[in-house]
Amino acid sequence: MKLADNKATLSFSNGSPSIDLPVYQGSVGPDVVDIRKLYAQTGMFTYDPGFMSTASCQSAITYIDGDKGELLYRGYPIEQLATQCDFMETCHLLLYGNLPDASAKAKFTSRVTHHTMVNEQMQFFLRGFRRDAHPMAILTGLVGALSAFYHDSTDISNPEHRDISAIRLIAKMPTLVAMAYKYSAGQPYMYPKNHLSYAGNFLHMMFATPCEDYVVNPVIEHALDRIFVLHADHEQNASTSTVRLCGSSGTNPFAAIAAGVACLWGPAHGGANEACLTMLEDIQKMGGIAKVGHFMEQVKDKNSGVKLMGFGHRVYKNYDPRAKLMQETCKEVLAALGLENDPLFKLAMALEKIALEDDYFVSRKLYPNVDFYSGIVQRAIGIPVSLFTAIFALARTVGWIAQLNEMIGDPEYKIGRPRQLFTGSVERDVLPISQR
Numbered sequence: 074m075k076l077a078d079n080k081a082t083l084s085f086s087n088g089s090p091s092i093d094l095p096v097y098q099g100s101v102g103p104d105v106v107d108i109r110k111l112y113a114q115t116g117m118f119t120y121d122p123g124f125m126s127t128a129s130c131q132s133a134i135t136y137i138d139g140d141k142g143e144l145l146y147r148g149y150p151i152e153q154l155a156t157q158c159d160f161m162e163t164c165h166l167l168l169y170g171n172l173p174d175a176s177a178k179a180k181f182t183s184r185v186t187h188h189t190m191v192n193e194q195m196q197f198f199l200r201g202f203r204r205d206a207h208p209m210a211i212l213t214g215l216v217g218a219l220s221a222f223y224h225d226s227t228d229i230s231n232p233e234h235r236d237i238s239a240i241r242l243i244a245k246m247p248t249l250v251a252m253a254y255k256y257s258a259g260q261p262y263m264y265p266k267n268h269l270s271y272a273g274n275f276l277h278m279m280f281a282t283p284c285e286d287y288v289v290n291p292v293i294e295h296a297l298d299r300i301f302v303l304h305a306d307h308e309q310n311a312s313t314s315t316v317r318l319c320g321s322s323g324t325n326p327f328a329a330i331a332a333g334v335a336c337l338w339g340p341a342h343g344g345a346n347e348a349c350l351t352m353l354e355d356i357q358k359m360g361g362i363a364k365v366g367h368f369m370e371q372v373k374d375k376n377s378g379v380k381l382m383g384f385g386h387r388v389y390k391n392y393d394p395r396a397k398l399m400q401e402t403c404k405e406v407l408a409a410l411g412l413e414n415d416p417l418f419k420l421a422m423a424l425e426k427i428a429l430e431d432d433y434f435v436s437r438k439l440y441p442n443v444d445f446y447s448g449i450v451q452r453a454i455g456i457p458v459s460l461f462t463a464i465f466a467l468a469r470t471v472g473w474i475a476q477l478n479e480m481i482g483d484p485e486y487k488i489g490r491p492r493q494l495f496t497g498s499v500e501r502d503v504l505p506i507s508q509r
């Protein structure tokens with residue numbers, strides 16, 4: 074970390090001596106005030122629930138400028154990666170810091186391809202779930218269970234273990250998601266096929282049956298690959314921070330990633346794509362575009378508890394660049410499938426137009442996020458709504474593991490242990506039960 078020329082001085086109105094705090098500069102973005110010695114020097118903590126102003130780590134992976142609406146993976150704009158690179162190149166970039174040349178890409182892709190099968194025992198574990206279990210409940214269990222199968226790679230202090238775990242997780246995630254789907258559909262699991270691309274293989278495992286091969290449609294394959302690229306990483310979001318915090322205790326990588334899956338499930342995070350599509354379907358049932366105005370009134374009424382899902386972001390105070398790319402993909406997929414007049418897409422466009430002109434959204438800088446259009450694309454591809462967040466988890470796995478491995482390799486890494494402002498009872502004595 075690079076020390077800035079200036080320092081921060083913290084002074085107190087009660088006459089306590091002021092203290093100087095070091096300031097560090099990143100390569101771009103806000104400087105940070107180093108408060109690590111604050112407690113030792115003053116006996117005080119800082120208070121920042123929700124991490125509104127707290128950098129929890131240093132990282133060289135992903136950078137977001139929320140005001141500009143800019144997203145960079147290892148310095149490369151997401152628009153260039155989404156249009157010029159595929160998901161395997163993006164994974165290589167996130168994990169190792171550089172875009173692979175043709176031979177490195179072939180080697181990396183081959184490594185991933187040759188780890189896509191899961192232990193045959195995994196299907197017996199899966200059978201313990203009810204058929205109607207939510208795919209994210211299943212995925213949390215299956216990913217955690219991987220740690221019981223790969224005893225040879227659970228030492229996170231060993232860089233080789235970390236690398237092989239990364240490859241295994243990226244490779245096996247599509248297999249596990251497709252297995253969760255097949256199980257809910259009551260169909261046999263389909264084994265991966267090595268001649269297919271990463272996205273093509275996932276489509277095969279989802280939609281082929283032993284009676285009929287699935288012929289991969291290149292437009293759908295490309296769209297799915299783009300969904301993976303757009304969701305691959307997003308710096309210190311809730312699930313990534315969960316993975317880091319979980320992994321900071323030294324637990325094995327599969328357990329840490331399972332924690333990330335669990336966190337992603339919530340509707341304020343990865344669950345928003347499912348919630349967004351459900352919202353669009355509900356408005357459609359209520360009367361469609363004609364009811365948009367009524368729905369918006371509910372959204373603006375703080376007592377209604379209704380939110381415009383797929384809108385708003387903690388970091389982006391401008392159009393989420395991923396939403397623009399996703400909208401483009403949405404148009405391509407709908408056109409390729411002859412669904413140009415898809416009523417949900419039209420409804421989404423109408424909602425977006427109204428929101429972007431409405432003072433409620435404008436004044437709060439609420440713009441569409443990646444989830445606003447991703448559900449429509451996935452639904453058109455034939456992916457059931459309940460599986461949307463699992464697809465997000467599949468794509469985000471590379472980001473989680475890259476961030477976890479970066480943390481373990483950071484000489485300043487410590488177990489995460491937040492402090493608190495205690496507001497409960499001061500010390501008191503237990504009374505005999507008859508006097509309570």
Ligand code: CMC
Nearest residue numbers: 340341342343345380381382383384385386387437442443
């Ligand atoms: N609909 C209506 N009002 C909203 C929305 C929304 N989608 N999002 C934020 N607001 C309002 C919020 O009520 C608050 O109003 P006020 O200042 O009057 O109290 C103001 O905008 C600021 O919002 P916040 O909730 O304080 O902001 P936050 O940073 O804590 O929350 C968020 C960010 C993403 C959780 C929130 O915008 C949200 O719940 N959006 C809907 C869910 C969603 O689409 N999530 C996906 C995020 S992108 C994918 C991912 O990274 O997982």
